Amino acid sequence: MTLQYHMDSHDGTYKKEFQSKVTAVYPGIVELEETAFYHLGGGQPPDKGTLNWKDGESVVYDVRKKNRIRHMVEGDLPEVGDSVEGKLNWNRRYTHMRMHTSQHLVSAIVSDLYGADTVGNQIGSDKSRIDFKPLKLNMNEIDDLIDLTNEYIDKDICVNISEADRSDLEGNPEIRSSMSSGLWKLLPKSVTRLRVISIGEIDVCPCAGTHVRSLKEIGKVEFVKRDNKGAGKQRLTYTLNN
Numbered sequence: 168m169t170l171q172y173h174m175d176s177h178d179g180t181y182k183k184e185f186q187s188k189v190t191a192v193y194p195g196i197v198e199l200e201e202t203a204f205y206h207l208g209g210g211q212p213p214d215k216g217t218l219n220w221k222d223g224e225s226v227v228y229d230v231r232k233k234n235r236i237r238h239m240v241e242g243d244l245p246e247v248g249d250s251v252e253g254k255l256n257w258n259r260r261y262t263h264m265r266m267h268t269s270q271h272l273v274s275a276i277v278s279d280l281y282g283a284d285t286v287g288n289q290i291g292s293d294k295s296r297i298d299f300k301p302l303k304l305n306m307n308e309i310d311d312l313i314d315l316t317n318e319y320i321d322k323d324i325c326v327n328i329s330e331a332d333r334s335d336l337e338g339n340p341e342i343r344s345s346m347s348s349g350l351w352k353l354l355p356k357s358v359t360r361l362r363v364i365s366i367g368e369i370d371v372c373p374c375a376g377t378h379v380r381s382l383k384e385i386g387k388v389e390f391v392k393r394d395n396k397g398a399g400k401q402r403l404t405y406t407l408n409n
């Protein structure tokens with residue numbers, strides 16, 4: 168199994184470059200012993216970047232996880248056992264970290280104020296969206312929501328990565344009722360420990376994505392649009408401003 172730096176710590180999450188041994192190579196695919204590349208999942212897009220080694224270079228254009236982490240590459244292919252240097256497109260990845268953490272924050276506030284679940288989300292570099300249900304906010308309520316979100320961001324609250332026993336999370340009212348919490352309940356029974364992202368006292372959410380250390384790094388959340396999708400579902404789209 169590939170060791171994923173971002174899982175255990177913020178230090179690992181902020182790794183922009185790393186060294187690793189190549190464990191497997193297929194046409195257009197490289198597998199590594201360890202990686203800083205985030206794979207597509209949880210509404211967060213995969214990282215992009217490069218792999219370099221003594222006599223070659225390839226571009227990582229996609230990263231997927233199916234039992235193992237697969238770096239989808241264009242260019243040269245290393246050999247099994249080679250030592251490669253991986254380098255992330257950091258601007259893209261850091262924006263996803265800020266976007267993903269804002270998604271947790273907005274989802275937590277909406278859950279708290281309106282009791283609405285997050286039933287879908289798509290993190291992007293330019294804008295991100297969250298689907299809530301049931302929810303039908305008017306523009307005044309959305310303005311208040313965004314103001315409150317930015318007040319929390321200004322407080323510079325810490326974001327923590329930890330692990331928890333699944334049995335302690337299930338049925339715990341402190342755990343945000345959201346898509347993530349709905350999805351982790353579908354994980355096989357053999358999964359008994361889960362990675363948890365907490366934002367101060369505001370939110371606790373099982374999640375395997377990448378997040379910033381502190382809310383202040385988000386900058387400022389700006390509302391883009393709302394779409395009422397029917398069946399009580401409302402989609403809110405937002406962007407970030409430094």
Ligand SMILES: [Zn+2]
Nearest residue numbers: 209347374376
């Ligand atoms: Zn998440």
